[in-house]
Amino acid sequence: MKIIEPSAELVDEINPEQILKKIEMCGKVSRKSTLGDAEQFVRSIIKRGHESVLEHVSLTFKIICDRAIMAELTRHRLASFTVESTRYVNYKDSLTVISPFKNDTVGDTFFRQAAYDAEKTYRDWIQSGATPEQARAVLPLCLATELYMTANLRELRHILKLRTDKAAHPQMRQIMNQILAVFKEKLPVIVEDIKS
Ligand SMILES: Cc1cc2nc3c(=O)[nH]c(=O)nc-3n(C[C@H](O)[C@H](O)[C@H](O)COP(=O)(O)OP(=O)(O)OC[C@H]3O[C@@H](n4cnc5c(N)ncnc54)[C@H](O)[C@@H]3O)c2cc1C
Known part of the structure; x- marks a missing residue:
């Protein structure tokens, strides 16, 4: 990420x-x-x-x-x-995200965990056969x-x-x-x- x-x-x-x-x-x-x-x-x-x-x-x-x-x-x-387009771009290798929090704040820690979880779920879905336009359902707003x-x-x-x-x-x-x-x-x- x-x-x-x-x-x-x-x-x-x-x-x-x-x-x-x-x-x-x-x-x-x-x-x-x-x-x-x-x-x-x-x-x-x-x-x-x-x-x-x-x-x-x-x-x-x-x-x-x-x-x-x-x-x-x-x-x-x-x-x-x-x-x-999140229908055609495949984010299985890594998600690039934008944080609303400053580094090393409590919010930043929660943010990183949530973004990491989304990245992992997206990758798992793609690896189990989902297409990018299906797996995008878990992509975060960030x-x-x-x-x-x-x-x-x-x-x-x-x-x-x-x-x-x-x-x-x-x-x-x-x-x-x-x-x-x-x-x-x-x-x-x-x-x-x-x-x-
Ligand atoms: C601080 C902020 C908070 C906002 N919060 C919300 C929100 O909570 N929910 C939400 O849905 N949106 C929200 N918006 C979006 C806002 O309602 C407008 O959709 C958006 O700012 C586009 O502005 P606009 O229509 O003036 O501009 P544009 O679409 O860029 O149009 C430019 C100008 O052309 C004219 N124009 C364009 N289309 C028409 C038309 N069909 N009829 C007449 N004149 C037209 C108008 O003079 C308009 O100002 C927010 C925007 C801001 C800046």
Whole structure:
């Protein structure tokens, strides 16, 4: 059994300047106004709530989370997802899991035991002839899962606002703060109004 942390990384190689220019080009068609300071233009459309223009750009993130966070994330209907399938992937060699507890706490000890028991039962079932889609019945919610999420910048802003908030699950916030950090580094104007 392996215990890992949740994570998110941008898959696309992006040119931030080109992205801002594209948004400006699309946005300024409405008034046929001259192109100029793309960053300032993007800032002003966000401020005015004219966010449909942001839909012209989409990004893809690779996310590793547990099955519970995956279920929460995939509620975002305007994003596209492709998710590792427990019907086809065979976990008989080892389970990779994500713990909600810190190392060496009482909770961590119980967590490890439960995850180990699930791993053992899964392996026993597979060895006695069960298929992965049958044996998955014993897989725990803490099973680490790889997925790709693609969304346009408007939807990404929406997701970030909801899921970096203190009301969101700590592991969801961990993932979203990594996505927010990508924006802060590459496209800070898109997230100026979003706090981690
Ligand atoms: C802290 C927190 C706790 C939550 N707890 C629960 C819970 O206990 N139980 C539960 O079931 N869910 C829960 N959710 C999930 C929540 O109800 C939403 O399903 C999820 O956050 C997706 O949000 P959304 O619908 O705004 O976003 P998206 O699906 O990403 O949609 C983006 C936006 O598009 C628009 N939109 C999309 N589809 C429609 C539509 N059909 N009609 C009209 N407008 C639409 C809306 O403006 C929406 O905000 C929770 C979410 C959070 C953040």
